[in-house]
Amino acid sequence: MNLASARATSVLKVVLFAASLVPLARLLLDVLGVGGLTLGANPVEELIHRLGKWGLNFLLITLAVTPVRRLTGLHWLVRYRRMLGLFTFFYITLHFESYTVVDHRLDISSIGEDIIERPYITLGVTALILLVPLAVTSTNGMMRRLGSRWRRLHRLVYVIAVLGVSHFYWQVKQDVQEPLIYAGILAVLLGFRVWVATKSSRHRLMRAA
Amino acid sequence: MVVPWVGIPMADFLARFEPNSNAKYVKFTTLYDPDQMPGQRRRVLDWPYVEGLTIAEAMNPLTLMVVGVYGKTLPNQNGAPMRLVVPWKYGFKSIKTINHIEFTETQPRNSWAISAPREYGFFANVNPKVDHPRWSQATERRIGTGLFTSKQDTLMFNGYGEQVAHLYSGLDLEKNF
Numbered sequence: 001m002n003l004a005s006a007r008a009t010s011v012l013k014v015v016l017f018a019a020s021l022v023p024l025a026r027l028l029l030d031v032l033g034v035g036g037l038t039l040g041a042n043p044v045e046e047l048i049h050r051l052g053k054w055g056l057n058f059l060l061i062t063l064a065v066t067p068v069r070r071l072t073g074l075h076w077l078v079r080y081r082r083m084l085g086l087f088t089f090f091y092i093t094l095h096f097e098s099y100t101v102v103d104h105r106l107d108i109s110s111i112g113e114d115i116i117e118r119p120y121i122t123l124g125v126t127a128l129i130l131l132v133p134l135a136v137t138s139t140n141g142m143m144r145r146l147g148s149r150w151r152r153l154h155r156l157v158y159v160i161a162v163l164g165v166s167h168f169y170w171q172v173k174q175d176v177q178e179p180l181i182y183a184g185i186l187a188v189l190l191g192f193r194v195w196v197a198t199k200s201s202r203h204r205l206m207r208a209a
Numbered sequence: 210m211v212v213p214w215v216g217i218p219m220a221d222f223l224a225r226f227e228p229n230s231n232a233k234y235v236k237f238t239t240l241y242d243p244d245q246m247p248g249q250r251r252r253v254l255d256w257p258y259v260e261g262l263t264i265a266e267a268m269n270p271l272t273l274m275v276v277g278v279y280g281k282t283l284p285n286q287n288g289a290p291m292r293l294v295v296p297w298k299y300g301f302k303s304i305k306t307i308n309h310i311e312f313t314e315t316q317p318r319n320s321w322a323i324s325a326p327r328e329y330g331f332f333a334n335v336n337p338k339v340d341h342p343r344w345s346q347a348t349e350r351r352i353g354t355g356l357f358t359s360k361q362d363t364l365m366f367n368g369y370g371e372q373v374a375h376l377y378s379g380l381d382l383e384k385n386f
Contacts, residue, residue, distance in 0.1 A: 031356065043356045105359050110348070118344055170343065174324060175253045 004076040016080055020087045023054045024094075044103050051095035056164055058088040060185055063161060067192040082138050085157070089135040092164075096128050120170035127163035130156050158193075161186055210353040214294050215277030220268040223310075228264065232312035235267040236260075237293060240308045254320045260304035261317030261331065262295065265376050271296055271369060297369040299333040330386040334377065337363040339386050 001008055027050055030037045039046040062084040069077050104111050114121045134154055136142070143150050165186050169179035223235065241257035243249040249256045266272060273294040276283055283289040288305025295302050301321050311317075321329035328342055337347045348360040366373050 039356070041352060044350060047356065102356060103360075110345075114345070120343060174321075175251075177251070 003074075009076070009079055013080065013083065016083055020058070020083070023050075023057075023091070027051070044098075047102060048095060048098045051091055051098055052168070055088055055092035055095050056168060056182055058084055058091055059157075059161055059164060060182070060189065062088055063157065063186070063189040067189060070192075070196070086135060086138060089131050092128055092131060096125075120167050123163045123170065124167040127160045127167060130160050130163070134160075158190060161190070210351060212294075213279055214273055214275045215280065215283075216273035216275035216294065218270055219272040219274045219293070220270065222274045223267060226312070228312045231314050232264055234264060234313045234316055235262050236311040236313050236317035237262075237304045237307050238309035238311075239304055240306045254324055258304060258320045259317060259323075260293065260302055260319045261313070262293075262302075263316075263376075264312075266295070266373075269373060269376065271372050297335060297366040297373045299335060301329065302333050332377075332380075332382070332385050334373075334382060334386075335363060335367040336365060336382055336386070338365075339383050 003012070026037075027047070029035070030039045031043075031047070062081060065077050065081045065084065069075050100106060100111055104114075115125050116122070134156060137146060137150060137153060146153065165179060165182050168182060169176060172179055237260045239258040240246070241249060243256075262272065275288070275292050275294045276290065278284075278287055283292065288303075288307075291307050292305040293303050293307065302319075316331055319329075319331055321333075322331055335346075340346055347363055349363045350358065350360045364370075
């Protein structure tokens with residue numbers, strides 16, 4: 001089957017959509033206690049944590065599309081990037097909702113105090129706010145309207161990723177191994193873009209000489 | 210939740226060793242055995258885990274040398290065979306799997322204070338007025354109440370003020386966190 005065909009793309013989009021909902025489905029099973037599954041002894045923390053991690057997972061997968069395209073030549077992979085980006089926004093929004101609704105029970109003053117006084121939460125909320133314009137401008141219509149400005153706007157995802165991983169790192173009590181792994185992967189994904197950018201400018205210098 | 214620990218008063222336990230007047234603190238050390246305890250294979254903290262109490266805190270009737278829970282012998286993950294329980298302090302003070310106890314003249318350096326001195330101190334009394342540098346300690350959610358209950362206000366000394374507040378009269382609990 002030609003994976004780049006229109007037909008394959010429709011099928012793969014449905015498959016990817018369903019697969020992207022699996023983490024949420026598993027979470028729901030844990031919440032409902034189906035088959036003995038639970039969220040553990042500290043369910044509120046586990047809920048917030050799980051949603052945040054999946055948000056970061058989707059963010060890193062989204063950022064991996066461009067390097068994988070370049071290295072494999074499978075340029076049609078870009079068709080799935082929007083869905084992956086929107087699932088990132090989806091999980092991060094749920095993560096924020098689990099924090100404000102389940103944990104803080106919509107107590108605006110304690111949420112506000114957290115956002116102002118706890119730097120790691122300030123970073124997290126900033127990252128979420130920056131995700132909004134990206135989600136809003138994700139449609140084909142918006143891409144047409146914004147033209148070259150769309151690309152520049154969506155470079156914000158690099159800032160969001162750094163803020164997100166920093167938020168994770170700063171939230172951990174002591175064992176920084178997991179956030180450091182995420183930071184390492186992010187460094188590779190961002191480093192790839194730096195390498196590509198410097199490669200093309202080195203090329204231009206060489207040709208000019 | 211209120212945990213039904215089974216233990217003996219630490220005061221009775223320590224009295225057998227007849228500490229003299231130089232004994233100002235009690236220092237507890239846990240087992241260091243990475244084969245049995247895989248978590249100790251990485252130096253997340255400076256193993257073995259160390260904790261301490263002032264002699265007055267150790268002799269308080271609430272301080273327990275615990276050997277069981279829910280009417281049964283302590284399971285490994287709860288700190289078998291013996292662990293400390295100090296219910297008016299944050300949980301990290303209640304050291305598990307104690308295998309060495311010392312009376313000391315100077316304040317012992319406890320593991321969390323060694324690794325993050327700005328965040329964890331020696332006294333670690335439950336105190337809603339003293340925040341952790343990165344988050345608030347003013348509210349808490351009771352364990353076992355599930356996903357949809359509200360938080361409640363944290364109580365000073367975890368509600369045991371009547372029994373232990375006198376130990377800290379004159380001590381600035383914001384500096385001595």
